Amino acid sequence: xxxxxTGMAWRKLWGSLTPTYGRLAFAAGxxxxxxxxxxxxxxxxxxxxxxxxxLLPVAVCQSKRSKGVALHRYTIADAVDKAAPxxxxxxxxxDTVFNSGTPMGTGSGFIIDQQNGKxxxxxxxxxxxxxxxxxxxxxxxxxxxxxxxxxxxxxDRDTDVAVVDMDCPDPVPVVKLxxxxxxxxxxxxxxxxxxxxxxxxxxxxxxSNVRRRVSDIGLKGxxxxxxxxxxxxxxxxxxxxxxxxxxxxxxxxxxxxKAAGLGVDGISFAIPIDFAMRVVHEMETKGYVRRPxxxxxxxxxxxxxxxxxxxxxSVPLPADIKHGVLVAKVQKDGPAAQAGLQRYDVIxxxxxxxxxxxxxxxxxxxxxxxLPGGVVLEVRRHNHDDAIKLTVKPTEPPSKQQ
Numbered sequence: 380x381x382x383x384x385t386g387m388a389w390r391k392l393w394g395s396l397t398p399t400y401g402r403l404a405f406a407a408g409x410x411x412x413x414x415x416x417x418x419x420x421x422x423x424x425x426x427x428x429x430x431x432x433x434l435l436p437v438a439v440c441q442s443k444r445s446k447g448v449a450l451h452r453y454t455i456a457d458a459v460d461k462a463a464p465x466x467x468x469x470x471x472x473x474d475t476v477f478n479s480g481t482p483m484g485t486g487s488g489f490i491i492d493q494q495n496g497k498x499x500x501x502x503x504x505x506x507x508x509x510x511x512x513x514x515x516x517x518x519x520x521x522x523x524x525x526x527x528x529x530x531x532x533x534x535d536r537d538t539d540v541a542v543v544d545m546d547c548p549d550p551v552p553v554v555k556l557x558x559x560x561x562x563x564x565x566x567x568x569x570x571x572x573x574x575x576x577x578x579x580x581x582x583x584x585x586x587s588n589v590r591r592r593v594s595d596i597g598l599k600g601x602x603x604x605x606x607x608x609x610x611x612x613x614x615x616x617x618x619x620x621x622x623x624x625x626x627x628x629x630x631x632x633x634x635x636x637k638a639a640g641l642g643v644d645g646i647s648f649a650i651p652i653d654f655a656m657r658v659v660h661e662m663e664t665k666g667y668v669r670r671p672x673x674x675x676x677x678x679x680x681x682x683x684x685x686x687x688x689x690x691x692x693s694v695p696l697p698a699d700i701k702h703g704v705l706v707a708k709v710q711k712d713g714p715a716a717q718a719g720l721q722r723y724d725v726i727x728x729x730x731x732x733x734x735x736x737x738x739x740x741x742x743x744x745x746x747x748x749x750l751p752g753g754v755v756l757e758v759r760r761h762n763h764d765d766a767i768k769l770t771v772k773p774t775e776p777p778s779k780q781q
Contacts, residue, residue: 450567454626455583458569461628463581464552465490466621468520468573469502469529469543471509483515487572487621488543489554489630491659498551500543501659502620503635503650504534507541519545522552522579533662538605539635539650540658541620554622557629559651562589562608570612570634570647572621584612584645591648592738596638606742607648608632614647623649657746671744671773673720674713677704679736680725694723695761702735703727703759718771720758727766728757748773 467488472480486506492499500519509515510531517529527545534541562568563586570582588609596607608623614634623632632649661668678684680696680703688694688705696705706724709716726734729743730750747754753772760767 450626455567455569455581458624458626458628459571459581462489462554462569462622462624462630463571463579464522465554466522466571466579467500467545468576468578468617469500469506469620470518470520471507471515472518473509473515480516483509485573485576485617486619487617487634488519489571489620489622490545490551491554491556493547493551493553496546496548498545498547498553499532500529500545501633501655502541502543503633504536504539504541506620507531507534507543508536511541517543519543520578524578533659533666535658535662535668538654538658538668540633540655540662542659542662554624555629556652556656557625557627557631559589559608559631559653562586562625562631562651564589567626568608568610568612568631569624569626570610570614570618570621570649571624572614572618572634574613574615574617576617580618582613582618584610587611587646592736594736594738596648605654606651606738607635608651610647610649611645612647614649623652669748669775671741671748672713672776673715673718673744673771673773674710675706675715675720676708677726677737677740678707680705681736696723696725697759697761697763700725700727700759702733704734704737704740714771714774718753718756718769720756720769720771721760723761725759726756727759730754744773 467490469486469488471483471485473483475481484506486502488500488502488506490498490500504511507517510517510529511534517531518526519529520526527547529543529545532542532544566586568584568586570584572580574580574582586608590606591609593605593607608631610623612623614637618634619636621634622630623634625631631652633652633655634647634649636648638646638648658668678688680688680700682701685696685700689696694705703725706715706720706722706726709720709722726740728734729740730747732739732743732746734740734743744754753770756769756771758767758769
């Protein structure tokens with residue numbers, strides 16, 4: 380309700396208040412939350428100055444997936460206060476003919492546990508690969524600048540995840556692990572690490588994409604099925620291995636790499652923490668990372684490959700198929716053959732995940748490999764109108780089986 384206003388003055392006032400309303404509508408929490416918006420405005424219009432009295436409460440809608448954290452001036456700073464003490468700088472030292480302990484490279488990491496005077500640090504494999512191969516040693520620097528020696532316990536290059544031990548008799552801060560499962564494009568995240576050896580550096584940005592495939596980035600030699608978090612937060616040399624945290628200070632990813640080149644900016648990638656911790660668990664329990672094996676060769680189906688396959692190879696495909704992976708070959712007596720999978724079947728879903736390409740399929744198998752009942756595949760077959768459901772139990776590749 381406005382004092383001494385005309386219709387034109389009301390429209391101008393509402394235009395000035397709309398940005399404030401928008402921010403509150405997306406930031407305030409609670410499905411039935413009511414945000415009391417008070418705006419005191421004094422402006423000159425063509426009808427003279429007027430005053431706005433407090434507006435009535437405005438109802439705010441909220442996504443069911445949101446935790447309802449209202450952003451304010453110190454939201455990011457508060458998150459940093461929670462996570463930063465558990466972030467470390469990792470320096471690889473090598474001995475040369477001229478000097479002992481020459482720094483060869485630096486990266487970041489974060490402490491996830493401490494027991495019996497030994498802290499466990501998670502980082503990138505490429506940060507500690509030289510030390511893992513015996514060509515260097517590690518010096519770990521904590522946020523308070525105290526230093527300790529570190530030893531590589533596990534290192535998996537395909538997933539770019541490593542675990543480092545650090546002997547320290549005194550208690551050290553430990554980060555809180557969150558989940559990457561609920562991340563959303565547009566969500567605020569924070570990168571903490573030591574870019575260019577500048578320890579305790581903070582960069583903030585948003586999630587640009589929650590499932591950036593390895594094939595999208597053009598990487599070779601990395602775990603197929605791994606889907607990166609893409610962000611515009613600044614990740615530079617030295618950030619690798621450091622945590623990506625949400626506004627609650629929980630680790631949701633591991634800073635890993637950035638896109639570089641002329642005219643390229645604001646494109647960086649992080650390993651989802653759920654995937655990374657599965658890798659850590661397997662390295663801790665088995666000593667290596669298991670890769671799912673079902674005994675098939677598959678080919679991605681899309682709008683480009685479908686016409687080619689049908690025209691050049693006369694492969695019988697369901698007429699309405701738009702995506703999935705084509706089973707090109709089935710190994711005799713393998714898990715897929717035992718489940719009933721046939722050549723030229725099209726897999727469109729694995730477990731709870733839709734399958735659009737081979738990376739999706741492999742990632743879904745890896746994610747559900749632990750399920751005791753196996754992975755349920757949704758399959759389209761050329762002489763069947765409806766989808767067929769088959770249950771396959773992934774195993775380890777024959778070279779890993781005892």
